[in-house]
Amino acid sequence: MGEIKKIVALVLSPRRLGNSEILVKEICRHLPQPHELQLIRLTDKQIKPCKGCYSCLMTGKCPLDDDYAEVAGALSGADALIIATPTYFLGANGVLKVFQDRCLQLFSGKFDLRGKPVLNLVTAGLPHEAGISELMLNSFSLIMGLDIRASEIFFGALPGEIFLDNEEQLGRAAALGKQLLGDEPRRFKPWTCPLCGSDVVQLLGGNRVLCLACRNDGYLSLAEGQARLAIEIREDNIFFTEEQTRRHGVWLKGMKERFLSLKGELAAICKPYADEGEWL
Numbered sequence: 001m002g003e004i005k006k007i008v009a010l011v012l013s014p015r016r017l018g019n020s021e022i023l024v025k026e027i028c029r030h031l032p033q034p035h036e037l038q039l040i041r042l043t044d045k046q047i048k049p050c051k052g053c054y055s056c057l058m059t060g061k062c063p064l065d066d067d068y069a070e071v072a073g074a075l076s077g078a079d080a081l082i083i084a085t086p087t088y089f090l091g092a093n094g095v096l097k098v099f100q101d102r103c104l105q106l107f108s109g110k111f112d113l114r115g116k117p118v119l120n121l122v123t124a125g126l127p128h129e130a131g132i133s134e135l136m137l138n139s140f141s142l143i144m145g146l147d148i149r150a151s152e153i154f155f156g157a158l159p160g161e162i163f164l165d166n167e168e169q170l171g172r173a174a175a176l177g178k179q180l181l182g183d184e185p186r187r188f189k190p191w192t193c194p195l196c197g198s199d200v201v202q203l204l205g206g207n208r209v210l211c212l213a214c215r216n217d218g219y220l221s222l223a224e225g226q227a228r229l230a231i232e233i234r235e236d237n238i239f240f241t242e243e244q245t246r247r248h249g250v251w252l253k254g255m256k257e258r259f260l261s262l263k264g265e266l267a268a269i270c271k272p273y274a275d276e277g278e279w280l
């Protein structure tokens with residue numbers, strides 16, 4: 001028998017036994033490897049918003065006292081991750097963004113998720129209404145340097161409805177179980193970003209496009225009715241490759257020196273605004 005793999009699932013729904021939770025559990029029933037599943041309901045954890053103080057980068061310590069370190073520690077200790085979010089008003093549950101902002105600590109080298117396999121899962125009540133949920137999960141995973149094994153959307157509004165008379169969605173869940181720790185390279189659809197597999201691009205004018213998940217740019221073409229993206233790694237991307245992430249970390253840490261050298265000039269810009277308006 002192989003080594004027991006530790007799967008950590010970040011469930012971004014507050015709903016007990018809701019679609020996101022049962023989807024994670026169904027997928028894990030199909031993992032071919034012996035494994036243990038640890039679940040974190042992020043909405044039950046206290047994750048305070050980042051204060052933007054940069055202390056984590058300068059001192060390695062975040063001044064906020066909450067459950068962030070416990071969650072980040074659990075993710076770091078996993079062999080593979082599953083992230084599942086319901087769609088709330090066309091995006092992932094907001095707790096994802098709050099957690100993501102706290103991950104600035106990533107650049108202090110306190111934890112490293114790079115290379116861990118991940119499944120990004122979205123549940124949504126209605127087709128066409130999942131909005132940017134999948135993009136938000138993919139964007140988070142790419143920034144963290146995770147190895148996205150698959151990213152999929154499942155539809156169903158009521159708790160359990162994703163599997164109500166729905167062999168197609170049950171089948172997709174089973175296939176995902178085999179993909180998480182498999183060796184098969186991920187195959188991207190021809191119209192998706194060839195670097196990260198995302199199908200969300202920004203039109204930049206002409207045939208130029210920017211992939212909103214990995215932030216690399218290139219061109220859109222249409223041949224025989226099939227759209228294709230040609231996108232290459234941008235030299236000044238800040239966190240796509242490991243080296244780019246490292247470089248960005250160095251730049252961020254250098255901000256303290258920049259701030260100290262510009263402190264007087266910056267204060268002269270900001271101070272005149274101090275007494276305007278009334279804070280509620």
Ligand SMILES: Cc1cc2nc3c(=O)[nH]c(=O)nc-3n(C[C@H](O)[C@H](O)[C@H](O)COP(=O)(O)O)c2cc1C
Pocket residue numbers: 013014015017018019020021085086087088089090091123124125126127129130131155156157158159160
């Ligand atoms: C506040 C709120 C907003 C929602 N917004 C959307 C939406 O924009 N698009 C959509 O397809 N479903 C939306 N839904 C439905 C959920 O995404 C859907 O029921 C999902 O299956 C819930 O997953 P869960 O059971 O894991 O919580 C919304 C649900 C709530 C509670």
